[in-house]
Amino acid sequence: MPKKKKVKKSKKVKKTKLQNKIKPSAKTLDKKNTLSGTEEKPEIKKVKKQPTEKRIYNLKDFVVYPKHGVGKITAIEKAKIGEIDIQFYKILVEKEKLTLTVPINQQSKLRPIASINQINKCISILKTKPKIKRTMWSRRAQEYDQKINSGKIYELAEVVKDLNKNTDIIADQSYSERQLFEKAYERLKSEFEAVLQVSPDDVQKKMDKALGRTNISENTE
Numbered sequence: 247m248p249k250k251k252k253v254k255k256s257k258k259v260k261k262t263k264l265q266n267k268i269k270p271s272a273k274t275l276d277k278k279n280t281l282s283g284t285e286e287k288p289e290i291k292k293v294k295k296q297p298t299e300k301r302i303y304n305l306k307d308f309v310v311y312p313k314h315g316v317g318k319i320t321a322i323e324k325a326k327i328g329e330i331d332i333q334f335y336k337i338l339v340e341k342e343k344l345t346l347t348v349p350i351n352q353q354s355k356l357r358p359i360a361s362i363n364q365i366n367k368c369i370s371i372l373k374t375k376p377k378i379k380r381t382m383w384s385r386r387a388q389e390y391d392q393k394i395n396s397g398k399i400y401e402l403a404e405v406v407k408d409l410n411k412n413t414d415i416i417a418d419q420s421y422s423e424r425q426l427f428e429k430a431y432e433r434l435k436s437e438f439e440a441v442l443q444v445s446p447d448d449v450q451k452k453m454d455k456a457l458g459r460t461n462i463s464e465n466t467e
């Protein structure tokens with residue numbers, strides 16, 4: 247009887263050993279999956295991500311291109327590249343005297359201009375106290391530049407608010423500081439103009455009042 251028990255145990259051990267050898271590991275399964283089926287997945291994701299017809303902009307619509315600011319759609323054209331028909335927008339950025347060509351299937355780079363509620367929130371941001379950071383200027387300048395080119399209107403308003411010195415005296419600002427302030431100020435101002443549909447002077451007065459720069463506006467007049 248003990249011999250038979252030993253034989254049974256040895257058989258079980260052998261079976262489990264064989265099963266362990268036969269069972270594929272998680273790594274080998276992953277490798278098989280990557281070799282067999284995942285090559286097609288990136289293509290599917292790319293197709294899903296393309297916002298081809300999610301938003302249609304029309305002629306004379308104002309849009310925002312993050313790196314250049316507010317622009318106006320002057321034309322919607324078609325072109326054939328190889329065997330592919332591509333439709334694209336022609337966008338005039340008047341402040342920079344620049345015409346952009348943006349394919350419609352890459353319009354995720356664009357955003358519509360802000361709403362009145364967003365403009366009002368920007369004004370409330372301009373009225374708040376600037377954040378004083380003690381980090382090195384080179385690092386802060388990089389952060390401000392990233393915010394300006396993000397295309398996000400609230401971040402743009404924050405840069406204007408933080409770099410506002412309530413003065414036009416050049417000695418009170420470094421050259422790079424003044425450059426970043428003016429870049430952010432003009433970008434925000436151009437979006438205010440497009441949304442509010444008022445003159446540049448009226449927009450400037452509205453912004454300067456929120457920033458506490460009313461004396462500067464009066465002096466320039």
